[in-house]
Amino acid sequence: MKKRIKMVDVARAANVSRTTVSLVLNGIPGVRIAEATRQRVLQIARELGYSPGPLIENLDPERKRLFGVLINEISAAYPIDLIYGLQNWADAQGLQIVLQVTDSVADREIAALENFARFGVEGVIYANTFTAIVSPPASLGNFRHVLVNCRREDSIGFAILPAERHGGMLATDHLIEIGCRRIATITGDPWQIASIERLAGYHRSLNRAGLNLGTQFERASDWGHASGYAAARDLLALSEPPDGIFCHNDIVARGAMAAARDMGRKVPEDLAIIGYDDREFSRDLGISSVTLPFAEMGERALAELAGNADLADKTVTIQGRLVARMSTNK
Structure with a gap:
């Protein structure tokens, strides 16, 4: 079986970071990336045969499962890692995700959820760039959902936080x-x-x-x-x-x-x-x-959301790991 080309393969071949590749291939607006770098990433992605995953219309009817991701902003490395984890897990399972960025504006969150309803998503990941106490719109309750890097003050809902x-x-x-x-x-x-x-x-x-x-x-x-x-x-x-x-x-x-x-x-x-x-x-x-285990948090969130078990009122923490380098190498 031919190896599936991933973003990390493109990053390695282009000699750029995985974050840069994700920003270019996902067409994220408002970020400063040199045009020469952007073109190099796109060219190498084409040469390697990178594909973001199966399109919904090409999936078996029984497997057309679509999930929504609602996030406040994309302005740092952390949400890119989260999205990368979500996309990797979705690709592996034959799922599709659709992303909406809201800038934490309540009206935009409500509009995004209305879009999700029209798209026919079966579950929503409500994510925050920085760990926070949040007050999601009431309409989030119309969906099976998981909170990522945030939780409600009353601890209602299934939440995943870094430890x-x-x-x-x-x-x-x-x-x-x-x-x-x-x-x-x-x-x-x-x-x-x-x-x-x-x-x-x-x-x-x-x-x-x-x-x-x-x-x-x-x-x-x-x-x-x-x-x-x-x-x-x-x-x-x-x-x-x-x-x-x-x-x-x-x-x-x-x-x-x-x-x-x-x-x-x-x-x-x-x-x-x-x-x-x-x-x-x-x-x-x-x-x-x-x-900071954002990729792992994204994978766990989508796995829970796509599963059959009830999502109880529960907060789960994901542990990071120590990476020792020169600055402590006495």
């Missing part, structure tokens, strides 16, 4: 295991669920090891490079500075590494740094990280 607390523990435990004893953290926006949960995992690991040095070793950021840089400089100016920093995303970790360099600290000899999300640039820069 953020577990991820915070993975990162902190790794720093402990390599010998760090003054472990600081730089969170994202303090009000976001991801920050709250990752910080809770950090506390749990430190408390278990008897290494919690209190809030003097905690700083907040806006998830960006500049704020990560500033927070790390502040921590490294302490009379007893940290020998390890758990940054709540890889962009913050990149800023922390720049701060360490500018202050004459060697990474990882003087300061071990670990991030979160496992962004593509982290591989190039050697930043240790914890993966």
